[in-house]
Amino acid sequence: MHSKEHISHDEYQKTADWLMSQTKHRPQVAIICGSGLGMLADTLKCQDSFAYSDIPGFPQSTVQGHAGRLVFGELKGKTCVCMQGRFHMYEGHSLCKTTFPIRVFKLLGVETLIVTNAAGSLADGFQTGDIMIIKDHINFPGLVGLNPLCGPNDEKFGPRFPAMSGCYDKGLRCLAMEIAKELGVASVLQEGVYAMVGGPNFETIAEARLLHRLGVDAVGMSTAPEVVVATHCGLRVFGLSLITNKVVKSYEDTESVNHEGVLEIGRLRSHTVQQLVTELIDRMEINNNDNINKSI
Ligand SMILES: O=P(O)(O)O[C@@H]1C[C@H](O)[C@@H](CO)O1
Numbered sequence: 001m002h003s004k005e006h007i008s009h010d011e012y013q014k015t016a017d018w019l020m021s022q023t024k025h026r027p028q029v030a031i032i033c034g035s036g037l038g039m040l041a042d043t044l045k046c047q048d049s050f051a052y053s054d055i056p057g058f059p060q061s062t063v064q065g066h067a068g069r070l071v072f073g074e075l076k077g078k079t080c081v082c083m084q085g086r087f088h089m090y091e092g093h094s095l096c097k098t099t100f101p102i103r104v105f106k107l108l109g110v111e112t113l114i115v116t117n118a119a120g121s122l123a124d125g126f127q128t129g130d131i132m133i134i135k136d137h138i139n140f141p142g143l144v145g146l147n148p149l150c151g152p153n154d155e156k157f158g159p160r161f162p163a164m165s166g167c168y169d170k171g172l173r174c175l176a177m178e179i180a181k182e183l184g185v186a187s188v189l190q191e192g193v194y195a196m197v198g199g200p201n202f203e204t205i206a207e208a209r210l211l212h213r214l215g216v217d218a219v220g221m222s223t224a225p226e227v228v229v230a231t232h233c234g235l236r237v238f239g240l241s242l243i244t245n246k247v248v249k250s251y252e253d254t255e256s257v258n259h260e261g262v263l264e265i266g267r268l269r270s271h272t273v274q275q276l277v278t279e280l281i282d283r284m285e286i287n288n289n290d291n292i293n294k295s296i
Helices: 009-022 038-043 100-108 170-183 205-213 224-232 259-283
Strands: 029-032 045-051 069-075 078-084 112-121 131-139 189-196 218-220 236-246
Touching: 009 045, 009 100, 029 100, 038 069, 038 078, 038 259, 069 259, 078 100, 078 259, 100 224, 112 131, 112 224, 112 259, 131 170, 131 224, 131 259, 170 189, 170 236, 170 259, 189 224, 189 236, 218 236, 224 236, 236 259
Parallel strands: 029 078, 029 112, 112 236, 131 189, 189 218
Antiparallel strands: 045 069, 069 078, 112 218, 131 236
C-alpha cells in the first residue's frame, strides 16, 4: 500500500475540470453511499452518470455492494453528486486515493458532504436496523499516523493543523432528529460515536470488548478519512451509520457477521435512509453555488 503517495493540486483540478466539461450540474451537496446503500443515487432527477473507470484520476471500487459510479442530479431543488461506491483503505488504496473524490467535490463547488456507511453496533441499546447519526468519530488508523493529511500540506485546501472538534455539524444533526420524529422513524434513530478500524476482517471478541470499553457505539471500515479531508477543506459534514449487525462481544455467542448480511440490512432499511437523506437535503440551507474554487 502506498500510504505516502502525494496527489498534486493539478491532479484534483484536472478531474474536476473533466467532470465540469461532461455535465452541466454544479453540485452543492455530495453524498457517499455506504455498503448496500447505493440506492440513494436512484432518486436523483436529470441524472448524468459516470463509471469510475471513465473518470480521469479516479480509483476503482472493488467491493461488492459498491457499484463504482458517480451520479449527478437534482434532488428537492438542490444539485447533488452521489458516489455509488466508496474506496476503502483495506482495498489497498492509499489514503490520498481513498479520499480523492472529496477534494474534487470541493473544486466542483460542493459545500455539504453527507457520508453514509454500514456499521456494527457496540452500544447496548442499539438494534440491527437502527440508524445512527454520527456525532463524532475515533479514527484508529489516523491515531497511529495513517492519515490522508500526512505529507506536504496543500494550503489551498486547508491548514496544516486543522481542528476536528465539531466536524459533524450540530445543526444538521438536530434537523435530522426533527425530521425522524416527523417521519415517525425516531424509534430507530440513534446518535453516537463511530470508530474506523482498518479491516477487512471483522473484530475479534477481545477487540469488540476493547471498543465497547472505549465508548464506541458503532464500528466500521471507512468514513473517518473522508470526514478528515472534508473538514480540512471546509466542507460541512453530516453522517449516518446503518447498524447492520451487533458486534459479537461474548464468547458464548454463536452468531457471526458476514458481508452478505450487511448488504441485506442495507436493502431492508434503504427506504428509511433514503427518506431521511431526501428530507434533510430538502430542508438544509445552502449558500448559492458561487463557491466554485473559492479560496482555492
Ligand atoms: O463502505 P462501508 O463503510 O459502508 O462498508 C462497510 C465496512 C466494510 O467495507 C463492509 C463490511 O461489510 O461494509
